[in-house]
Amino acid sequence: MRDDDHSPDGAAAVVTCTFVCEAAAVEEPPLEHAWEPPAGWAAVLRRDRRLQVALLAACVLTVVTAVIVREDVGSAVLPSLAVSALAVRLTAPLVHARSRAAWEADVRRRTRIEHALRRHESVGSDFHETVTERAEEIDALSRGSWIGWPVTAVTGVLLASLADEARFHVLGGVLTIVALALLVRSQRRGRWARRWLADPLPRS
Secondary structure (H helix, E strand, C coil), X not given: XXXXXXXXXXXXXXXXXXXXXXXXXXXXXXXXXXXXXXXXXXXXXXXXXXXXXXHHHHHHHHHHHHHHHHCCCHHXXXXXXXXXXXXXXXXXXXXXXXXXXXXXXXXXXXXXXXXXXXXXXXXXXXXXXXXXXXXXXHHHHHHHHHHHHHHHHHHHHHHHHHCCCHHHHHHHHHHHHHHHHHHHHHXXXXXXXXXXXXXXXXXX
């Protein structure tokens, strides 16, 4: 051992060197990345496109059925215009590059929010405030749904029971079933939202 090692300056140099080497060997904690779906974004985007096409097909089928049942093309003018507007909105992301990029970004955002609320898992610190804001919106909507959807269901029951024509009976029954289903869905999502608001950043 050299004489310098026994001096105070030499000992300090050895300790400092050792500390620097140990600090350099410690790895920094990895940055938190945004959550990615297990199947990949391509599968999510493809599924959403199919849903858009199915929704458009259902709307077109509804208009065609209304024309056939009523045997009156004029009565389907307004529904046809509504379906045309919906068709433009649904197909725009598939045609224009700028609209497609915005649509894909929106799908990614909605998918991450849905996963965070449904599974009560963090999808990245960058989305913390976004998920919390959406949870507050869903919580407010779920509380209001106790009024809106029951009223709609009662309206459907009255329509089905008091109407003279069979088609209104069917329409009232469908309206009642849809309203009750949406009430259940709203309350389930409200529970997810309140769970997130009680613990905005759960530990996985």
